Amino acid sequence: xxxxxxxxxxKSHAQTVWLKDAFVPTGLPLDxxxxxxxxxTVKRGQEIFAEGGDADACYRLAEGSVRLVKLMVDGRRQVCxxxxxxxxLGFETDDEHYxxxxxxxDCTLVRYPRRIVETLxxxxxxxxxxxxxxxARGLQEAYQxxxxxxxxxxxxxxxxxxxxxxxxxxxxxxxxxxxTRTDIANYLGMAIETVSRTLGQLKQSGAIAQKSLSRIQVIxxxxxxxxxxxx
Amino acid sequence: xxxxxxxxxxKSHAQTVWLKDAFVPTGLPLDxxxxxxxxxTVKRGQEIFAEGGDADACYRLAEGSVRLVKLMVDGRRQVCxxxxxxxxLGFETDDEHYxxxxxxxDCTLVRYPRRIVETLxxxxxxxxxxxxxxxARGLQEAYQxxxxxxxxxxxxxxxxxxxxxxxxxxxxxxxxxxxTRTDIANYLGMAIETVSRTLGQLKQSGAIAQKSLSRIQVIxxxxxxxxxxxx
DNA sequence: CGCTGGATTGAGGCGGTTCAATTCGCGTGG
DNA sequence: CCACGCGAATTGAACCGCCTCAATCCAGCG
Numbered sequence: 001x002x003x004x005x006x007x008x009x010x011k012s013h014a015q016t017v018w019l020k021d022a023f024v025p026t027g028l029p030l031d032x033x034x035x036x037x038x039x040x041t042v043k044r045g046q047e048i049f050a051e052g053g054d055a056d057a058c059y060r061l062a063e064g065s066v067r068l069v070k071l072m073v074d075g076r077r078q079v080c081x082x083x084x085x086x087x088x089l090g091f092e093t094d095d096e097h098y099x100x101x102x103x104x105x106d107c108t109l110v111r112y113p114r115r116i117v118e119t120l121x122x123x124x125x126x127x128x129x130x131x132x133x134x135x136a137r138g139l140q141e142a143y144q145x146x147x148x149x150x151x152x153x154x155x156x157x158x159x160x161x162x163x164x165x166x167x168x169x170x171x172x173x174x175x176x177x178x179x180t181r182t183d184i185a186n187y188l189g190m191a192i193e194t195v196s197r198t199l200g201q202l203k204q205s206g207a208i209a210q211k212s213l214s215r216i217q218v219i220x221x222x223x224x225x226x227x228x229x230x231x
Numbered sequence: 232x233x234x235x236x237x238x239x240x241x242k243s244h245a246q247t248v249w250l251k252d253a254f255v256p257t258g259l260p261l262d263x264x265x266x267x268x269x270x271x272t273v274k275r276g277q278e279i280f281a282e283g284g285d286a287d288a289c290y291r292l293a294e295g296s297v298r299l300v301k302l303m304v305d306g307r308r309q310v311c312x313x314x315x316x317x318x319x320l321g322f323e324t325d326d327e328h329y330x331x332x333x334x335x336x337d338c339t340l341v342r343y344p345r346r347i348v349e350t351l352x353x354x355x356x357x358x359x360x361x362x363x364x365x366x367a368r369g370l371q372e373a374y375q376x377x378x379x380x381x382x383x384x385x386x387x388x389x390x391x392x393x394x395x396x397x398x399x400x401x402x403x404x405x406x407x408x409x410x411t412r413t414d415i416a417n418y419l420g421m422a423i424e425t426v427s428r429t430l431g432q433l434k435q436s437g438a439i440a441q442k443s444l445s446r447i448q449v450i451x452x453x454x455x456x457x458x459x460x461x462x
Numbered sequence: 463c464g465c466t467g468g469a470t471t472g473a474g475g476c477g478g479t480t481c482a483a484t485t486c487g488c489g490t491g492g
Numbered sequence: 493c494c495a496c497g498c499g500a501a502t503t504g505a506a507c508c509g510c511c512t513c514a515a516t517c518c519a520g521c522g
Contacts, residue, residue: 070374070375070377070378072378072382072461073461074460074461076382078374078377078378078381078382080374080377092366092367092370093367094364094367094368094371098367098371098374099374121359122356122359125353128352128353128359129349132363132366133325135323135363135366135367135370136323136324136325136329136366137325138370139323139366139369139370139373140325140329142370142373142374142377143301143309143311143329143330143373144301145377146301146309146311146373146376146377146380146420147301147303147309149377149380149381149420150309150380150417150420151303151307151309151420153477153478154477154478180500180501181500181501181502182500186381189377189380189381189382190478190479191478191479191480192500192501193478193479193480193501193502193503194477194478194479195501196501196502196503197478197502197503199502200502200503212487213486213487213500213501229305230303230304230305384509384510385509385510411468411469412468412469412470413468421510421511422510422511422512423468423469424469424470424471424510424511424512425509425510425511426469427469427470427471428470428471428510430470431470431471443519444468444469444518444519463522464521464522465520465521465522466519466520466521466522467518467519467520468517468518468519468520469516469517469518469519470515470516470517470518471514471515471516471517472513472514472515472516473512473513473514473515474511474512474513475510475511475512475513476509476510476511476512477508477509477510477511478507478508478509478510479506479507479508479509480505480506480507480508481504481505481506481507482503482504482505482506483502483503483504483505484501484502484503484504485500485501485502485503486499486500486501486502487498487499487500487501488497488498488499488500489496489497489498490495490496490497490498491494491495491496491497492493492494492495492496
């Protein structure tokens with residue numbers, strides 16, 4: 001039943017079934033998507049879709065890590081989100097994407113043509129409602145992040161970031177940070193040096209330990225939640 | 232049929248026609264809403280709906296000013312948006328509102344029971360698409376504001392705020408600020424004193440003039456756009 | 463006229479930025 | 493296998509913008 005092969009753009013019923021089993025428990029509204037998607041792989045650093053580009057498809061992240069980026073006219077970039085495995089990308093959109101998605105590690109996605117999604121939206125009421133919920137949640141997270149960016153200190157931001165990633169931790173409980181410090185800094189609205197210093201403080205206080213540059217072990221979760229402050 | 236608790240609530244065909252004439256040019260998807268809404272008035276300072284409350288209805292702002300607020304567990308508040316006349320409130324939501332809406336001046340709204348909107352969503356494809364666009368725009372604005380809160384100085388924030396409100400200006404071209412400085416400061420993620428000082432700087436530089444506490448005249452729009460910096 | 467809440471103005475301190483210098487991590491090639 | 497090199501991360505020091513605290517001003521109103 002499981003077909004986790006890595007391959008270039010292929011379309012097969014078996015693979016969409018795999019997707020269904022992996023992410024879509026039978027009976028959920030997303031069932032209707034099974035069979036509609038095309039599996040694709042993207043290399044680290046490559047663009048999945050571009051801001052301003054035609055939103056002719058949306059994607060589901062099956063494996064790997066991605067950043068959503070908004071460009072500014074002066075050339076600077078704003079990292080808006082790090083979607084997690086299972087998330088939809090580029091659905092909550094108008095006729096064109098208003099942010100771009102870039103792979104920060106090799107990753108696999110399932111691509112759904114917009115036309116098909118639109119059809120399903122019209123046909124399947126519960127599917128439509130489910131996607132509306134997803135979008136609402138996106139907006140909710142955005143509002144939450146506004147609070148963070150408006151009122152939180154460096155410690156609170158970094159602690160919040162780590163705890164947000166904690167549930168993506170791998171087997172031995174270590175948090176994996178696939179993104180660079182630059183990305184983190186940009187995402188949290190602070191300088192890269194401050195991110196580094198703050199991680200150092202958390203390390204020194206015994207809340208976390210660093211197994212490698214991109215792997216962080218939570219030692220004292222309570223302390224980390226304390227550092228995060230109230231949400 | 233429906234008799235809500237707060238405010239004067241009347242339902243009349245004439246008024247919905249007025250609504251239709253005022254905001255919904257014939258032929259647009261929102262036409263289907265005509266006749267479905269109930270007109271209501273809310274006094275300044277009153278709550279329209281509460282965060283965490285049952286999202287049994289959504290609203291359309293017909294007249295007056297409103298702020299959207301998110302509460303934090305430590306009691307602090309985050310002003311997330313100042314919707315403009317014609318905007319939908321509380322639609323981009325799950326089963327319960329994840330922010331509250333408060334009137335900052337006496338205002339009139341049209342209330343649409345969620346049940347009716349859901350029905351229309353299922354029946355009318357173009358209406359559904361229109362509401363999806365509205366939601367997408369909300370998310371887009373939220374992302375834009377993240378950029379602002381992450382990378383912008385006090386001057387840039389205030390200038391951005393004024394220019395954002397400039398198209399709501401009244402007849403003689405003056406911008407009306409119905410919200411308090413405290414609200415503005417909270418919304419822009421800065422201290423109230425800094426808002427005041429920054430307005431003073433813009434006034435001294437000749438970009439704006441103050442006709443009264445809540446009325447600001449744009450003198451040099453180019454200078455103001457310069458102060459806003461790149462978006 | 464005095465009261466009250468919001469807005470303004472001033473002085474001082476702190477957190478985070480900026481700039482600069484190392485150090486670290488890791489792939490590459492000798 | 494180790495030396496090398498480059499980009500990323502860390503560390504240090506000085507600076508600056510915004511916040512905080514406190515005093516004062518102002519408008520609206522009984």
